[in-house]
Amino acid sequence: MKRRLLMAMVSIFALIGLLVVGAHAKQTRPPFRTIAPIVATDWLENNLGQEGLVVVDIRSPDQYGAGHIPGSINEPFVTVFDPCKGPSSNWIIGSDDCLWLQVPDVNDLFITIGNLGISRDSRVVVVTAPNPGEPPFYGFANATRVALTLIYAGV
Numbered sequence: 001m002k003r004r005l006l007m008a009m010v011s012i013f014a015l016i017g018l019l020v021v022g023a024h025a026k027q028t029r030p031p032f033r034t035i036a037p038i039v040a041t042d043w044l045e046n047n048l049g050q051e052g053l054v055v056v057d058i059r060s061p062d063q064y065g066a067g068h069i070p071g072s073i074n075e076p077f078v079t080v081f082d083p084c085k086g087p088s089s090n091w092i093i094g095s096d097d098c099l100w101l102q103v104p105d106v107n108d109l110f111i112t113i114g115n116l117g118i119s120r121d122s123r124v125v126v127v128t129a130p131n132p133g134e135p136p137f138y139g140f141a142n143a144t145r146v147a148l149t150l151i152y153a154g155v
Contacts, residue, residue, distance in 0.1 A: 052123055056116060128142055
């Protein structure tokens with residue numbers, strides 16, 4: 001008798017859990033991608049100017065100033081370097097206990113994303129340089145980090 005009661009209670013809680021998860025799933029947008037994770041320069045050239053497409057150039061302001069994709073927005077991956085906190089910018093922060101490359105506070109991150117004209121429905125192309133400066137060369141890793149940060153933020 002106790003076993004049947006326990007099984008009935010577990011079944012009821014499981015059913016309630018499924019209903020709650022199902023109701024939440026209907027309210028959230030399913031994750032999907034409208035462009036490939038990596039696009040060719042030809043694709044970008046053919047799609048520049050499309051509504052909802054935002055091109056973010058994460059290179060330094062000097063590199064951006066020397067030449068950039070028309071209509072792109074410069075938001076460098078690294079703007080400051082502190083020996084303890086490491087590199088920082090609107091994409092990454094460090095802390096006094098020497099933890100580098102942390103995600104910024106969510107409010108600060110959303111301000112950056114909003115200032116770039118990016119919304120949940122935007123399609124974003126992140127532009128970087130494979131060799132952004134002095135070794136080591138982390139250009140592609142920086143673009144990947146920005147892309148993952150945007151995914152984390154719901155873009």
